[in-house]
Amino acid sequence: MIKNFIFDMDGTLVNSAPDIKRCLFGGFRENGVDIDDSTFVQIGPPMERIIRNTAPHISEGTADKVLISYRRLYVGDDLIMTIPFDGIIDALKYIRDNNLNAFIATFKPIISAQRILKTHFVNLYNDIITPTGIKNFDYRAKVSKADMLNFLMDKWHILPQESAMIGDAKSDIEGAKTVGMTAIAALYGYGQPDEFDDADIKAETARDLFEIIKNTSK
Secondary structure: OOOEEEEOOEOOOEEOHHHHHHHHHHHHHHOOOOOOOOOOOOOOOOHHHHHHHHOOOOOHHHHHHHHHHHHHHHHOOOOOOOEEOOOHHHHHHHHHHOOOEEEEEOOOOHHHHHHHHHHHOOOOOOEEEOHHHOOOOOOOOOOOHHHHHHHHHHHHOOOHHHEEEEEOOHHHHHHHHHHOOEEEEEOOOOOOHHHHOOOOEEEOOHHHHHHHHHHHOO
16 A cells, blocks of 8 residues: 655646746757757756756856756746646545645755645645755755655655655656655656656556556555
């Protein structure tokens, strides 16, 4: 029986791609990087990696400047195009109403994450963990989903065998496997099919995820 459900945010709880892409491209253009609006952007990994994957030809210094611009634009944005996937609110209400636990583990900056949570998810989760929330966090360090899950388990005294990580990226699946949690792939998100080979369970839609949560928590 699974009692603790840990959700990624972008591509799992919310469709945030339109706002992220708009602010990212604004960051590129502020720093003189000419990029076509049709350029593919894989949402999900840390933004440093997204920038490098989207524009691999730019220098490290330019990439750092793009990151700074993106963060300023995104934190200051109203994020009105970011909305929950259909079925997610019902799933979180089910978790709450059945005395289960819902957590969020995301690479998203905490200010932006909290803005989305206050808009759509009030009283529907127990806690949110981001890299900056980990004690002695160092911006120069590489914080993984496994690091965040271990931190979450220590903080809340939860057991991995009673927990599931739900996400749309390979890092979510790897993180779950590393710490001994059930790995649930959100196929409706932004990941690529080969990222989910090691997932224990796969949800085609957020509505499917709701049913998976009900079945695995009994």
